[in-house]
Amino acid sequence: MREIAIVAAKEFRDGLRNRWVLATTLAFAVLAIALAWFGAAAAGQIGFTRISTTIVSLASLAVFLIPLIALMMAYDSIVGEDEKGTLLLLMTYPISRVGLLAGKFLGHAGMLALSTALGFGIAAAVIGLVAEEAAFADLVGPFSLFIASAILLGWAFLALAYLISTITREKARAAGLALLAWFVFVLIYDLALLGVLVGTEGRVDQGLFQVLLLINPTDVFRLVNLTGFEEAAAASGMLSVVAEQGFSVGRLMAILAAWTVLPLALAAALFAARRH
Amino acid sequence: MNSVVRLENVSRHFGKVRAVVDLNLEVAAGEVLGLLGHNGAGKSTTMKMILGVLAPSAGQVQVLGENPRGRAAGHLRLQLGYLPENVSFYDNLSGREVLRYFARLKRIEIKHADHLLERVGLGEAADRRVRTYSKGMRQRLGLAQALLGAPKLLLLDEPTVGLDPIATRDVYDMINELRETGTSVILSSHVLAGVEKHLDRVAILAHGRLQADGTIDALRAQADLPLRIRARTTSLNGQVNERLAGLGLSARAVRADLIEFDAPASRKLEIMRALLADDDVSDVHVDAPSLESLYTHFNRLADAPEDANA
Numbered sequence: 357m358r359e360i361a362i363v364a365a366k367e368f369r370d371g372l373r374n375r376w377v378l379a380t381t382l383a384f385a386v387l388a389i390a391l392a393w394f395g396a397a398a399a400g401q402i403g404f405t406r407i408s409t410t411i412v413s414l415a416s417l418a419v420f421l422i423p424l425i426a427l428m429m430a431y432d433s434i435v436g437e438d439e440k441g442t443l444l445l446l447m448t449y450p451i452s453r454v455g456l457l458a459g460k461f462l463g464h465a466g467m468l469a470l471s472t473a474l475g476f477g478i479a480a481a482v483i484g485l486v487a488e489e490a491a492f493a494d495l496v497g498p499f500s501l502f503i504a505s506a507i508l509l510g511w512a513f514l515a516l517a518y519l520i521s522t523i524t525r526e527k528a529r530a531a532g533l534a535l536l537a538w539f540v541f542v543l544i545y546d547l548a549l550l551g552v553l554v555g556t557e558g559r560v561d562q563g564l565f566q567v568l569l570l571i572n573p574t575d576v577f578r579l580v581n582l583t584g585f586e587e588a589a590a591a592s593g594m595l596s597v598v599a600e601q602g603f604s605v606g607r608l609m610a611i612l613a614a615w616t617v618l619p620l621a622l623a624a625a626l627f628a629a630r631r632h
Numbered sequence: 633m634n635s636v637v638r639l640e641n642v643s644r645h646f647g648k649v650r651a652v653v654d655l656n657l658e659v660a661a662g663e664v665l666g667l668l669g670h671n672g673a674g675k676s677t678t679m680k681m682i683l684g685v686l687a688p689s690a691g692q693v694q695v696l697g698e699n700p701r702g703r704a705a706g707h708l709r710l711q712l713g714y715l716p717e718n719v720s721f722y723d724n725l726s727g728r729e730v731l732r733y734f735a736r737l738k739r740i741e742i743k744h745a746d747h748l749l750e751r752v753g754l755g756e757a758a759d760r761r762v763r764t765y766s767k768g769m770r771q772r773l774g775l776a777q778a779l780l781g782a783p784k785l786l787l788l789d790e791p792t793v794g795l796d797p798i799a800t801r802d803v804y805d806m807i808n809e810l811r812e813t814g815t816s817v818i819l820s821s822h823v824l825a826g827v828e829k830h831l832d833r834v835a836i837l838a839h840g841r842l843q844a845d846g847t848i849d850a851l852r853a854q855a856d857l858p859l860r861i862r863a864r865t866t867s868l869n870g871q872v873n874e875r876l877a878g879l880g881l882s883a884r885a886v887r888a889d890l891i892e893f894d895a896p897a898s899r900k901l902e903i904m905r906a907l908l909a910d911d912d913v914s915d916v917h918v919d920a921p922s923l924e925s926l927y928t929h930f931n932r933l934a935d936a937p938e939d940a941n942a
Contacts, residue, residue: 358739359737362733362736362737363737366733370722370724370725373724374724440719440720440721440722441716441717441718441719441720442719442720442721442722444680444685444716444719445714445716445719445777446737447683447685448683448684448685448709448712448714449709449734449737449738450706450707450709450710450737450738450739451737
């Protein structure tokens with residue numbers, strides 16, 4: 357356990373040192389504040405309109421940004437140490453492969469959680485202070501849920517990055533796979549589903565379609581942040597199929613959590629089974 | 633048994649590649665063993681099996697009386713030091729931060745890490761980022777890392793590759809110091825010149841098999857390579873040549889006043905007496921076979937049967 361804490365602390369400190377945390381925190385805060393003000397520009401309005409609009413546009417942005425940040429943060433976590441030669445060295449220390457992986461993941465997860473909470477938290481505070489229409493009391497609930505689900509989304513893609521990092525033996529290949537994972541989960545998956553839906557003129561089994569949506573963590577994340585707002589659901593296209601079913605937020609968050617645990621467990625198992 | 637490392641009939645295969653075949657090797661306390669061989673001869677694989685990173689495909693590995701992959705492995709690892717070949721540490725950390733990180737993982741007090749930095753001569757550069765270090769400084773940092781916790785057994789994989797002669801000497805000075813404190817050292821190298829005086833014993837590997845194992849003197853006796861003798865003569869070489877011909881030897885003239893010939897080591901004194909009896913001889917130089925020629929000899933032996941089979 358001590359070793360895991362040592363590795364996690366180093367990873368976290370590295371993140372502070374190379375300004376990952378600072379850069380992502382600032383990016384989240386600036387984007388969130390900008391969206392709060394210009395999110396309704398398409399409807400001909402400027403300025404903070406309503407919380408639901410802000411959260412929905414934030415969710416649409418976060419779904420692109422957070423997976424990318426998480427994947428880029430951790431794609432080289434294991435394969436990078438392997439290439440440096442420090443992995444071999446660490447294996448002669450009193451730390452197991454699983455312990456090393458757990459420690460590094462905890463460090464990265466802490467970094468990502470910190471910058472997500474800080475970045476969007478700062479944005480919420482600014483909105484509460486500046487916008488007259490927004491009361492703190494109304495902001496706390498939706499933003500808390502948004503931040504919690506964003507952290508889980510980030511962790512899910514961190515776990516995916518760790519899986520990629522353990523199955524590859526070259527950093528360049530891991531980077532390629534990470535980008536591919538981003539394309540598939542964030543862009544291609546929904547397009548393909550939409551294609552199926554249009555191609556069959558909507559004659560897809562409802563249950564099957566729901567399952568397909570719930571398989572993708574980015575869709576689950578969007579559902580979490582849409583179900584809270586009835587009017588937003590109408591503007592969310594395809595997701596409304598599921599949103600209308602009224603999945604409980606708890607269940608959706610559990611799916612996101614599973615998306616963290618399963619790839620990470622698989623990565624740990626594969627890493628532990630490595631011969632050398 | 634007092635041996636620090638004991639390999640019994642150890643083999644390791646990677647698929648069809650036989651990296652190490654039926655290896656028997658022992659290292660005593662305070663002994664410095666040189667593991668010599670070409671790239672791919674099985675040196676690193678042998679080290680990894682001693683470290684417990686790799687399991688042998690067959691045979692038994694014992695380190696300090698324990699199985700390095702057994703239940704005592706965690707405790708055992710605290711007593712081993714390892715410097716891998718081609719390790720590049722965390723570039724964005726300072727030397728001090730890197731060493732402190734490894735010290736924490738090895739459960740060693742931080743102040744020892746700082747002390748080690750001084751000892752390897754990195755005191756002044758300790759707070760600079762590793763990115764700015766020269767190859768020699770990185771290797772010193774690696775060595776400091778291997779020395780954390782005063783290990784009983786030190787494994788150094790190519791510790792002097794890419795180092796300048798002074799840095800190389802520093803590394804061997806440190807190894808000599810350690811030997812005096814009873815630390816066993818296994819080091820692999822293919823830079824052979826000047827290494828022999830630092831090694832107690834030599835093990836030569838080729839194609840994963842042990843070709844020779846013993847002190848350098850023992851290997852010289854075993855290889856029975858000729859001595860190379862050079863004699864400087866004051867006048868023409870004729871008289872000396874005649875004398876040598878009487879002993880059944882023929883010399884080459886290197887220069888007008890310098891002759892050279894090979895002779896079996898067993899006849900050294902006989903030949904010396906003959907040369908010294910000659911008034912024309914002004915200087916005599918005898919070269920025992922170097923580690924390099926021993927290495928070449930045993931590697932050639934290893935290759936010979938393979939060629940015959942092919």
